[in-house]
Amino acid sequence: MKHPTWFERVMQHRLDDVSARIIRQPEISTLREEEHLVFQRLFSGMDLANKPEFSDWEDKHHHKQALENEYLYWQGMKDGVQLAYTVLEMMLHDEKEQEE
Template sequence: MELPAWFRMAMQQRLDAICVQNDLDPELLRARTEERMAFEALYSNMDETQFARYLAWEDKHLFKRALEHELFYMKGVQDGAQMVAALLADKWINIDSE
């Protein structure tokens, strides 16, 4: 079942709004600070070659994770839309049979 463009756009706008909210979330701000500090501690003793290799791997890893998350999210949206459609269809069938 292909989702209509307007629905995908609405979901993207909602996701964008949530991302803005997340940028201001105190717990996420604290986690970002801790992550930055751990990153600085880990890489302060690494030479340039090791660092470049790690960054190349990290780029590929994070891209893969982003694709996985996007697929999980869109599958959840599709499953939710199918469930709503099924429930609405069932409701209309029950109304017609009364």
């Protein structure tokens, strides 16, 4: 079953909104700044062989990505539960109206 275009637009808008809020999370902002500094140090000398800075940058990068994904996952779960509750409530309301 294909979703209606309006529904896809609403879901995309919600994802964009949640992503924008996640980016502004203090914990993620701090990680982004740390990652950026380590990345600059990594490429400042351009001799990448055996540089511990690369491991440091890679760790920060993966940690930041994991945290962003975790926030997206939990917000998606909350939104999904809220959507399911609203749809169920609407269905129950429609049933009551039909019984009357």
